[in-house]
Amino acid sequence: MNEINLKPIGIVHSPFREPSGVPKDSTDGMDYTGTVEIFPEYKDGLKDLEGFSHIILIFYFHKSEYSHLTVKPFLDSYLRGVFATRSPHRPNFLGLSVVKLIRIDNNILHIRGIDMIEGTPVLDIKPYIPEFESNEGIKIGWLEGKI
């Protein structure tokens, strides 16, 4: 399988027009609300989603024009492997955010915790289900790490 073709199922409407100033993740973006407009032909797929307080959005960093294998994350002084970061400049321009679902009006999802810019194409939505009972044993490396 050499190439995979995907079609957006919807689009983000955000208070952020440009990548600069966007919260660095959805936790940081908790103060900001926005919407996801799901294209009408996919609306029936939203059934039952309102039962979830949080949802996962997989989206496309449509403003990314290049990718690097190592990047310098926000507030970091070292070059890190791109797969150990959330940089938009990755081999496939895929983004992932967990956002709070406020409500659904027809084909419009009202969300809180937005860290995407206006016009971001959305590729998939999944229910957020906590993976682990506690954070025990979770190690998040490079925050402490040295080069």
Added chain:
Amino acid sequence: MNEINLKPIGIVHSPFREPSGVPKDSTDGMDYTGTVEIFPEYKDGLKDLEGFSHIILIFYFHKSEYSHLTVKPFLDSYLRGVFATRSPHRPNFLGLSVVKLIRIDNNILHIRGIDMIEGTPVLDIKPYIPEFESNEGIKIGWLEGKI
């Protein structure tokens, strides 16, 4: 933006050859180990990843041939909106799993918690960072829900 083209960065090697019998999620698959072979040209992107105990894999359900907007999840008796499920038969055949990273040997990631089948194309890897301090306030709807 009408069509988005992605290229696999690697491939899953799994004890599961066919979709039947695959654990329904990576928590269920905690007994099973496998590997992700990252293609050599992306190897430098793996730097620093070993500092993380858990990683997010975004992959492609390459055996999916059709999509539905409503599906009947495993052990459920109701049709649910596909975006409220993890069904592989979704508009874009994107899958998401959080797996435990055991170790990295060169371009091979050894993982635990595998719920993908042999040959699954991997599109992206992201570090897993717990989104919430506790699961307080998390609501997972359709498990209790009625149609």
